[in-house]
Amino acid sequence: MAAQRRAQMVEETRAKLVQAARKAFAEKGYAAASMDDLTAEAGLTRGALYHNFGDKKGLLQAVIDQIDGEMLARLRSVQNRAKDPWQGFLDEYTAYIEMALEPEIQRIMLLDGPAVLGDPSQWPNQSACLQRTTKAIQALIDAGTVKPVDAEAAARLLNGTALNASLWIAAADNPYAVFARAVEAFRHLAAGLLRSGG
CATH class of the missing domain: 1.10.10.60 (Homeodomain-like)
Known part of the structure; x- marks a missing residue:
């Protein structure tokens, strides 16, 4: 006891x-x-x-882990509300990029975090995110929605694109204008994975 x-x-x-x-x-x-x-x-x-x-750096990592867990829960909720798996996939990425507009996420996750802890794509939580995205892409391939591409390669490229879009938004003078441009371009890039007529 x-x-x-x-x-x-x-x-x-x-x-x-x-x-x-x-x-x-x-x-x-x-x-x-x-x-x-x-x-x-x-x-x-x-x-x-x-x-x-x-130390202070370890405390920052703990804060980032907490925020990351909250972000993941929000993203799952967005995906679950979608009309189909492809739309859920796009909505989840859009929501992730949109979170870069939130002051707390901007400052802690996208500005200070990388400055102190290094490349966010190398953070421990990114491994789980990559696995989750790879499974989602493989499911879309298996369902015939997405072309038969290497699911891990596609996941790495899409995750990198979304992360860089978020970093761009966080550092921008006009984050809302950058967000609109980034999401439009992201959706066009992602649509390249669809099978014809998908």
Whole structure:
């Protein structure tokens, strides 16, 4: 029972730190977010931060993992509402690109994250995303909707295109104008995978 309570306390501490860091990173940016301020906001010490996440960079990774999980849930919901699998596939990518318009995602996931953690296509969560996309493309191939292409290659190219579109939007002076251009071009590129009359 004591071990269970201790595990619960560790989870509560981690959750408080992630919540405080997420707020600080979104409002001030990673570089300007003070570890003393965010640990005080969580009612914890710097020691708790270092014990649970190693450093500020580890805390950023935890925040990104949390946001990524939320984004994935939203994308699944978008896909599930579509009239057919192809439309769900397109709607999911469009929703992903559109999330680049949200200030928290822009700042944490698309500006600070890559600057601190490196190439987003190499982040651990991208492996699961790639597998999921590859399966979706293979299902569309099997259903006769998409041409018989290499599903993994198509998934890597489409994911890279959507990620670069999102990075472009996040860094743009007029993100909404860039979003419209990016989505239109993305849909044309994706349509190239369709079988004739698909």
